Amino acid sequence: MDDQSQVELTCVPGQRLCLADKEHISGCGTYERQGYIYSTLAGMVKVAKQDKVSVIEVHTSNDQSIVPAPGDIVTAKVTVVGQRFCKCMIKCIGNTVLTRPYRGMLRKEDVRATEKDSVEMIKCFRPGDIILARVLPITEVRSYNLSTAENELGVVIAHSEAGVSMVPVSWTEMQCPKTYFKEPRKVARVVPESIEVE
Structure with a gap:
């Protein structure tokens, strides 16, 4: 410079x-x-x-002084799920709601801390899921790489095909309380009181 x-x-x-x-x-x-x-x-x-x-x-400019930074815990909505990654829109940083969303990407190797090779993205996330993730160090401008490799990170809110909010039943499954049908997810270990469903 x-x-x-x-x-x-x-x-x-x-x-x-x-x-x-x-x-x-x-x-x-x-x-x-x-x-x-x-x-x-x-x-x-x-x-x-x-x-x-x-x-x-x-x-900082006045319109939006807070943006995702490496190490931040963010809340994001999954938009696209592919074989090697899923795309997300980052909605919140910590407890702060952003004035505009930021694009994030969660790669297959950043989903879990162990057994990375056996991860199947469609068995961890679905479009519309709300996830907690950690922002990784920035490698390219305008895109944020995310990780859910910690136990506390992953899917926090997901809706079944019946349109009902599902309940976590294990680390890898959520269940629809209406149909009792189970769906695979990478479930976050979250204290129930901290989940706010709109």
Whole structure:
């Protein structure tokens, strides 16, 4: 990044901005790790001159200051289920409802912590399921990779073909209380009181 440039750059959390050296130091909205400066926010990159040092800062735009960051627990709705991954729309970060959804992707190898090769996506998720997932480190802009490999993560709300909210009966199954039909899922271990069904 050329600190002489007046072009305003936008960035996302976890994005590498520049080298951290004698001329460039981390400022507001950034952090330093292994010799580089990274953004902690989504927003505009600003370069503030102090003596002969450039202070790298990130300032958020007013419309949406919170975006998914690596390590965050998010609530997402499954939209498409394929053989190797499923696509999701991220609706909440923690307890904060987003003003607009973000696209997320959950890959087959990130569904479970063990027996990754035997995972069948259609036996873990269905379109319309509400899941809890953890945001993985960002590898590409505009897409968030998710993981449900922890016991507390996975499907929290699912509806049966009869349109009824299903009840977890094991780690791998949910049951329709109306038809008693069981469907396979990667079930999250959640305290029942924390589930809010609309």
